[in-house]
Amino acid sequence: MNETVTPPAPLLTLAGIGKQYPGVRALDDVSLTVLPGEVHAVLGENGAGKSTLVGIAAGSVVPDTGTIDLGGVTRSRMVPREARERGLAIVYQTPALAPSLTVVDAMLLLLPESVRPSRRTATAWTAELFARLGLEIDVRRRVSAISQREAHLVEIAAALASEPSVLVLDEPTEALGADETAWLFAQVHELLAKGAGVVYITHRIPEVMEIADRMTVLRDGKAVGRGDVASYTADEIVELIVGRSLETTFPAKAVAGDAADVLSTSGFTGRAFRDVAFSARGGEIVGLAGVEGNGQREFMKALAGAVRGSGELRLNGRELRGLNTKRATAAGIVWLPGDRLGEAMFGQLSVRENVIAPNLAQAMPAGVVSPRTENRLVHEAIGGLAVKTPTIETPITSLSGGSQQKVLLARARLGSPAVLLVEDPTQGVDAGARVEIYAFLRAMADDGVAVVILSTDAVELEGLCDRVVVFSRGRVQAELEGDRLTEREITRAAVLATETSLNDDADAADLTSKKGLPLYQRGEVQTVSLVVITVLLALVTAGIAPSFLSSLSLGQLFASAAILILVGLAQLAVVITGGIDLSIGSVVALSAVIVSFFGEAGPGFLLLGFVVAIAAGAVVGVVNGLLVTRLGMPPVIATLVSSIAVLGGAQLLRPQPGGQASADLMTALGTAIAGVPLVLVVAVAVAVLLWLGLNNTGLGRGFRAAGSDAVKANRMGVDVNRMRLTATVASGVLASIAGIVLFTKTGIGDAGAAQAFTLTSVTAIVIAGVSIFGGSGSALAVGAAALLLQTITSALPFLGVNLSWQYWLQGLFVLVAAVLPMAVRLRRRRSIPG
Structure with a gap:
């Protein structure tokens, strides 16, 4: 009797998944199942929907339709934390590690609760894990200080340590060398032996043939093929991936000739490409x-001088040195970036202004703009391109994607370039506009311009280009022309490449991670420096005016410093999550005013006033947070309105x-311990607690991750909106405590007495070295900065200096604190080759 074998239950099932983005159907009714002990490859060209599909499984992307079944639970959507806790671990193509975190903190965020070590043991635990996996990465360093390869390895290590039932690997070997790829495959086989399933996304067909059991092929957001990998040859898989014929009419190609090279490189090396020999002749279109x-995108940017x-x-035989975008443009190299809105266009300006912007010299031959000349030049430039615009004064952002691209091409033509570099020439462009753009590029080539285009569309490259140079892992893999220049060969050269990663043999100076202090060490160096400056200032002042160190003077200084410390910490809580709070001064004033209604009835009643004031600050924080997270208002606007x-x-x-x-109550409130006001002790204690919280708790890691990179933080399982709401509430509470301290110092409620504290709070965090973009900062450094600011203010009268100088000195400190790190970063950038 034949027994029926029951197939194993799927570990992950995606059913009927659909996802629509503006103008793009990313996924259309796609289904996928992952079984225990198998590697399921998801294949397709760029833009086919692969990463969107696995992002939906991992919870970082919300589907419009369909269901996700993971760990026996069916959901219409997942969130990253739930997906992780249910056994799914993912390694993204671009590592989802918030840059400001240390490697240890990143690991703690990535790991599920079931395997996460305590913060106290996390450093040793992570170091032991890396040693066991053979990874030589300092776990105390910041993510921003390690290389892309190391970041990939950290994310892989976290995924393996989470003991997943489903492991998703999205292009995991792009940054890895051959040995590291073999190591990864060995780890995958160990997981499979334990009954886990693996989703493997890659363009590299040899890897699919080596490791995958089943596959699903996506094309234009639809599943167009699936089955056992063993049933297909490599060529058949390539055919499934491509699966289409030329659909667009392209202009006739150039007749092969012996034109001289206009642009050429030899041994050209940069951060993502190495030893590239390349040439582009006048009259031809070369594709990358x-x-x-x-590396092909970075190579084009290097040709344009945008990266080193x-x-x-060489350009027309003349060697170009020290190239930047300005020098490249002056030499005749015009570059059109693929990010039209972000890099290429002036979004708020008109069609006329966008065309003429790089060509002002032509529009103002006498040094003054001639409207007649300008209009003539613009109409000549856009002539024949069928730009659909009511007038040339129409804002460029109101045009279609095709017309926007035509305006940019018109601008390039007006510059009479020798070389035209175009990234993604028809991205977001309809079919009709594509034909016109192709004709324009061919006409430019026919006029003797060397045209170089970068495209992810193999059909476009086949139909438009005279030659195509295919890159793989930073090197030229193939150069195709004539009968070999086909969509199939382009795709084949890219996905069948066996080129090793640059990391195998690149110079250490180029590709190894840069040394840098761990986050907590960097912050505390700042703290020590500020304390030393403060002590020196106090000693100098005391040398001139000994009464500066009297108990009365110091008592007033410390009491005032307590307020500045608290408002600085309030600002830090919000800034570290990527926001800013302009309502701090108003909350301080409101808190002092509220307490003033309770101050005449005795200590017990005053305590109730403290509670009411803190509650009011928390309410303001909630309102600020909801305006930012729910209504999407910019923090500056939201907190200005609430202020x-x-x-x-x-x-x-x-x-x-x-x-x-x-008077009795004021005496009680001014209690001192060993000459130090109690309010300063409270403020310092708050600073220490906040420092410990930001560096040693999950909430603190969430704060720093949210401010460092919101997208990556979300992928790491951080609820960014919750972090920002919590931060605004904390800011409101800390500001209200500062208001209470202000009342203990003045003994009166004054609504107009605290507005300067908002500016002071920003000054304190800048001097403390807090990143105004979010993600990093030390509460202890903020406390030290606040103490320094108050010492400056208190010392000036003793030095016989007008009190208005406090603003000049604060401004000087802010300038130095802001400019010095920028100068250091610029120097480092210039010192890095490529």
Whole structure:
């Protein structure tokens, strides 16, 4: 009797998945199952929907239709944390590691609760894990200080350590060498032996043939093929991936001739490409191809001077040295970036202004713009391109993608270039506009211009180009022309490449990670430096005016410093998550005003006032957070609006200063310990607690990840909106505590007495070295910066200097604190070859 074998239950099932982006159907009714013990390859060209599909499984992308079944639970959508806890681990093509975190902190965020070590043991645990896996990476360093290869390895290590039931690998070997790829495959086989399933996304067919059991092929967002990998040859898989014929009419190609090279390179090397020999002749169109991320885009940018390259670069036989975009343009190299809105266009300007911007010298031959000349030049430039615009004064952002690209091409033509570099010439362009753009590029070539295009569309490259140079892992894999220049051969050269990664033999100076202090060490160097400056300033002042160190003077200094420390910490809480809070001064004022209504009835009643004031600050924080996270308002606008409203409320409560506390109560509130006011002890304690929280808790890691890179933080399982809402509430609470301290110092409620604290809070975090873009900063350094600012203010009268100098000195400190790191980064960037 034949027994029926029951197939194993799927570990992951995606059913009927659909995802629509503006103008693009990324996925259309796609289904996928992953079984225990198998590697399921997901294949397709760039833009086929592969990464979107696995992003939906991992929870970083929300589907429009369909369901996800993971760990026996069916959902219409997942969130990254739930997916991770249910056994799915993912390694993204671009590592999802927030740059400001240390490697240890990144690991802690990536690991599920079931295997996550405590923060106290995490450093040793991670180091032991890396040693066991054979990874030589310093776990204490920041993610921003390690190389792309190391970041990939960290994410792989976290995925393996999470003991997943489903492991998703999205182009995992792009940054790895041959030995590291073999290591990864060995790890995959160990997982399979434990009954796990693996989803493997790649363009590299040899890897699919080596490791995959089943495959699903996507094309234009649809599943067009699936089956056992063993049933297909490599060529048949390539055919499934391509699966289409030329659909667009292309202009006739150039007749082969012996034109001289206009642009050529030899031994050209940069950060993502190496030893490239390349040439482009006048009258021809040369294409740059390859799987995205293999160096071709960086190579084009180096030709345009947008990134550095070393080696020989010649234009019409003349060597170009020290190339940047300005020098490249002056030499006749015109570059059109693929990111039209972000890099190529002036989004708020008109068609006329966009065309003429790089060509002002032609429009103003006498040094003054001639409207007649300008209009003539613009109409000549866009003539024949069928730009669909009501007038040349129409904002360029109101045009279609095709017309925008035509305006940029018109701008390039007006510059009479020797070389035209175009990234993704028809991205986001409809079919009709594509034909016109192709004809324009061919006409430019026919006029003797060397045209170089970079495209991810093999059909486009086949139909338009005279030659195509295919890149793989930073090197030229193949150069195709004539009968060999076909979509099939372009795709084949890219996906069948066996070229090793640059990391196998690149110079250490080029590709190894840069040394840098761990985040916590960097912050505390700043703390020590600020404390030393403060002590030196105090000693100098005391040498001139000994009374500066009297108990009365120091008591006033410390009490005032406590307020500055608290407002600085309030600003830090928000800035570290990527925001800013302009309502801090208003909250301080409101808090002091509220407490002033409770100060005349005794200590017990005053304590109730403290509670009410802190609650009011928390409410303001909630409002700020909801405006930012729910309504999507920029933090500057949201907190400015709330600041005005809160200040208005404080003024309604206290139109005039009032609520004087009794002398006995003021004496009690001014209690000192060993000559140090109690309020300063409280402020320092808050700083220490915040420092510990930011560096040693999951919430602190979430704060820093959210501010460092919101997209990567979301992929790591951080609820970015919750982090930002929590931060604004914390800011409101800390500002309200500062208001309470202000009342203990003045003994009166004054709605107009605290507005300067908002500016002071920003000054303190800048001097403390906090990144104004979010992600990093030390609470201890902020406390030290606040103490320095107050010491400056207190010392000036003793030095016989007008108090207005405090603003000049604060401005000088801010300038130095802001400019010095920028100068250091610029120097490092210039010192890095390529």
